[in-house]
Amino acid sequence: MQAFKRIDKASVAIFDADELELVESLLGQLIELIVDDAHGCQLSPSISDAEEDLIARLERELNNGGAVFEVGPGSDPVMRRLFPVAYQDDEAASYDFHQFTAQEQSQDKVDAARLMLADLAASQGHGTCEVRDEHLWAWLKSLTNLRLALSVRLEIDSAETSEALAELPQDSPRAWIFSVYEWLGWVQESLLVAQDPTLGE
Amino acid sequence: MAGDMHEEPLGGVAIEVRPEQHLQASPGWVTLVWDDPVNLMSYVTYVFSQYFKYPRDKAERLMLQVHMEGRAVVSMGRREEMERDVQAMHSFGLWATLSKAD
Numbered sequence: 556m557q558a559f560k561r562i563d564k565a566s567v568a569i570f571d572a573d574e575l576e577l578v579e580s581l582l583g584q585l586i587e588l589i590v591d592d593a594h595g596c597q598l599s600p601s602i603s604d605a606e607e608d609l610i611a612r613l614e615r616e617l618n619n620g621g622a623v624f625e626v627g628p629g630s631d632p633v634m635r636r637l638f639p640v641a642y643q644d645d646e647a648a649s650y651d652f653h654q655f656t657a658q659e660q661s662q663d664k665v666d667a668a669r670l671m672l673a674d675l676a677a678s679q680g681h682g683t684c685e686v687r688d689e690h691l692w693a694w695l696k697s698l699t700n701l702r703l704a705l706s707v708r709l710e711i712d713s714a715e716t717s718e719a720l721a722e723l724p725q726d727s728p729r730a731w732i733f734s735v736y737e738w739l740g741w742v743q744e745s746l747l748v749a750q751d752p753t754l755g756e
Numbered sequence: 757m758a759g760d761m762h763e764e765p766l767g768g769v770a771i772e773v774r775p776e777q778h779l780q781a782s783p784g785w786v787t788l789v790w791d792d793p794v795n796l797m798s799y800v801t802y803v804f805s806q807y808f809k810y811p812r813d814k815a816e817r818l819m820l821q822v823h824m825e826g827r828a829v830v831s832m833g834r835r836e837e838m839e840r841d842v843q844a845m846h847s848f849g850l851w852a853t854l855s856k857a858d
Contacts, residue, residue: 637849638846639846639851639852640853641839641842641843641846641852641853641854642853642854642855643853643855644855652839652842652843656843656846659843660843660846660847663847664847695799695802695848696847696848696849699794699795699799699848699849700849702794702795702849703794703849706793706794711793711794712793713793714793716793717793740796743796743799744796744798744799747796747798747799747802748798750802751802753812754798754801754802755798
């Protein structure tokens with residue numbers, strides 16, 4: 556990927572085909588994870604053709620054991636990190652807060668992921684991806700949500716764990732996931748620095 | 757935190773409040789942001805400056821406090837306002853909680 560640069564009211568980067576496919580797959584899995592967990596909540600049912608294709612592709616990947624995120628009862632740790640407690644010492648208040656906010660928070664994450672997917676889909680064929688200013692937060696939030704989800708999968712709970720993961724042999728599956736996690740961090744840093752170069756200092 | 761934008765005056769009537777009375781008023785609430793091993797320092801600084809509209813040096817100072825001390829008070833005010841701020845922080849992927857001010 557070539558780093559983001561600002562052009563007019565947008566940030567522009569060039570992704571290669573593998574990178575596009577990877578991020579689209581991860582975003583699709585993230586959406587499915589959140590939508591599945593929101594049973595009972597009415598999330599926006601609108602689903603584009605591109606998403607239907609993605610989900611069909613994801614189902615194939617899932618059947619081939621390619622899923623990075625667990626869907627189902629095992630997804631709890633990821634959901635706990637995406638929807639953390641609001642009161643440290645008050646379970647009842649935290650529960651109320653969650654009940655009140657879960658639907659809106661879930662919708663926000665799904666909408667953000669869909670916006671980012673749409674921008675990536677728009678770059679197919681020429682690889683140049685344009686992130687208009689109105690979509691900036693959708694990208695920043697989605698990149699964060701992807702990294703949070705991967706960090707749970709990688710069991711990253713401290714800076715030391717991250718360092719240990721960096722030492723893994725390159726052919727281990729966890730090393731690959733960790734490199735994706737780091738690359739997403741680089742994409743996010745690139746997007747941030749395009750908005751404000753002093754952030755990278 | 758003195759001079760914080762979210763702090764609201766007590767009531768709508770201009771009354772001269774003696775310092776001791778002010779201290780006896782019911783406690784306000786604070787939003788705490790907690791350190792996590794995932795979020796980039798640049799991202800946390802950006803969130804603080806964009807959402808709270810803090811000047812850059814304050815946003816960076818708070819980010820560093822989160823990073824080095826494990827947590828920082830990022831805003832204070834009524835409980836409902838702090839719940840709104842916590843919800844916003846969560847939407848950015850930061851971990852935040854609210855509690856009564858000491």
